[in-house]
Amino acid sequence: MASPSGEAAAIGAARAIRTRGLAGKVKMVGFDTSPTLQDELRNGVIDALVVQDPFKIGYLGIQTIMRKLSGETPQNIIHSPARVITAADLEDPEVRKLLNPDLSGI
Numbered sequence: 001m002a003s004p005s006g007e008a009a010a011i012g013a014a015r016a017i018r019t020r021g022l023a024g025k026v027k028m029v030g031f032d033t034s035p036t037l038q039d040e041l042r043n044g045v046i047d048a049l050v051v052q053d054p055f056k057i058g059y060l061g062i063q064t065i066m067r068k069l070s071g072e073t074p075q076n077i078i079h080s081p082a083r084v085i086t087a088a089d090l091e092d093p094e095v096r097k098l099l100n101p102d103l104s105g106i
Contacts, residue, residue, distance in 0.1 A: 006031035010049070014040040033085075033099055041087050049085045053098060056080050 010030030014037070017026050023045045030037055031050045040046040057080050064074045089095045 007034050007037065010037055010046070011040075014045045018045045029084075038090065038099060041085070042090060044087070047086065050082050051085055051098060052082045053080065055101060 007030075010028075010032060011034070013028055014030065017023055017028055018040070023043070028046050029048045029050060030040075030046050033049055033051045037046060037049055041049055060078050060080055064078060067074045083095075083098065085095055085099075090099075
């Protein structure tokens with residue numbers, strides 16, 4: 001699977017910070033998530049990650065399509081808030097569920 005541009009950019013920025021010995025000296029916030037980015041967050045290279053909920057985005061998309069097919073006029077803008085996650089949040093059950101969703105039922 002191809003990396004989303006936010007993830008690839010964050011990995012590159014984290015790698016540059018780490019290899020130049022700037023972890024803890026330069027503040028970095030990445031967009032998206034992956035095991036690599038979670039490790040960099042845990043290790044203090046990244047200060048925070050802005051993470052979306054792809055399942056919620058998909059749900060809202062299908063809900064919007066169903067409204068349109070039912071003759072309704074869906075909203076022009078539908079918000080699906082992102083969440084800012086720090087290293088301290090990584091053990092929170094809700095954050096773990098967001099970062100590592102159960103895909104067994106798919």
